[in-house]
Amino acid sequence: MEEYVIRIVVVGVMSWSLIFMITRRTFASYSFEFSNRLVSTLHATVAVILASLSVQHWSCPVCPVASYSSPQQMKTLAFSMSYMMYDLVCCHFDKGVGLDNAIHHLVSIVGFGAGLAYQRCGSEMVAALWITEISSPFLHLRELLKEIGFRDTDLNLAADICFATFFTLGRMVGGPYLAYVTLSAPNPFLIKVMGLGLQLVSAFWFYKIIRMMRYKLKKRSSSSDKKFS
Numbered sequence: 001m002e003e004y005v006i007r008i009v010v011v012g013v014m015s016w017s018l019i020f021m022i023t024r025r026t027f028a029s030y031s032f033e034f035s036n037r038l039v040s041t042l043h044a045t046v047a048v049i050l051a052s053l054s055v056q057h058w059s060c061p062v063c064p065v066a067s068y069s070s071p072q073q074m075k076t077l078a079f080s081m082s083y084m085m086y087d088l089v090c091c092h093f094d095k096g097v098g099l100d101n102a103i104h105h106l107v108s109i110v111g112f113g114a115g116l117a118y119q120r121c122g123s124e125m126v127a128a129l130w131i132t133e134i135s136s137p138f139l140h141l142r143e144l145l146k147e148i149g150f151r152d153t154d155l156n157l158a159a160d161i162c163f164a165t166f167f168t169l170g171r172m173v174g175g176p177y178l179a180y181v182t183l184s185a186p187n188p189f190l191i192k193v194m195g196l197g198l199q200l201v202s203a204f205w206f207y208k209i210i211r212m213m214r215y216k217l218k219k220r221s222s223s224s225d226k227k228f229s
Contacts, residue, residue: 005078005116012082016043022092024105032094034147036087037140043083044136050076062127062178067184069115069122070208078120080129081112104201105117108132109193120189124182130196131178138163157216164213171202 016039023035054073057063069077088105115125142159150156175198182195 002074002116005074007073008078009082009085012079013086015091016086018088030147032141034144036090036094037144039142040087041137041140043080044133044140047080047083047129047133049081052128052131054126060219061130062123064123065181066121066187067115069119069125070200073122073126074116074119076129077112077115077125080107080133081187083114084112085166100201100204104198107194107197107201111191111198114188114190114194118188118191121182121187122188124178124185124191124195127174127178127196128182131174132198132202134170135166138166152176157220160213160216164209167209168206171199172206175199175202178181 019042020035020039023038024032027038050072052076052078055061056070056071084105088102088109091101111125111128115121138159138190142156142163144153145153145156145159179195179199183192
């Protein structure tokens with residue numbers, strides 16, 4: 001693994017931790033999770049921008065397949081790996097990490113580590129990063145809105161719908177295609193396993209999101225019926 005990659009990961013973990021501590025002090029009246037979600041939103045936004053800048057051919061965003069990673073792709077993956085390492089530890093200081101979330105973090109960290117060690121599959125991994133993080137700002141926004149007093153409002157429902165839409169398009173439309181490309185290309189076995197694992201976790205979350213949206217819409221419909229009855 002290149003020395004500059006290790007440096008980005010180490011500095012990144014320390015930087016995310018420092019940003020969290022500053023955020024926690026600034027928003028001391030809110031919960032631990034509130035501050036961590038602000039940090040997560042920052043990472044998701046920057047990660048999508050860096051991933052977009054790392055695409056080598058916009059006519060085929062996942063091309064060249066199974067090729068050596070560009071320096072920009074390596075830096076982008078190292079940046080996000082540092083965040084995943086920080087977040088996995090940080091979550092344990094609050095309510096702990098659910099099994100599905102822990103698996104997601106571990107799959108991501110191992111996947112990033114394998115990609116950085118092999119210095120290959122940069123196109124596929126950057127595409128995976130873009131797909132997985134494009135919905136994250138809306139995921140965190142819906143929870144942030146609840147804590148500042150907008151629970152069960154139209155604004156919160158709009159955030160729920162945006163999250164569900166971006167998640168579905170990214171992980172359940174783009175995700176299966178990317179998984180197929182990754183598995184069918186001559187990529188290292190570990191990269192294929194991580195790609196498949198990430199898609200399986202996404203499918204499980206998709207099931208949970210469908211249930212959540214059905215409940216929310218049914219609840220909203222019931223409230224509207226009572227209001228006009």
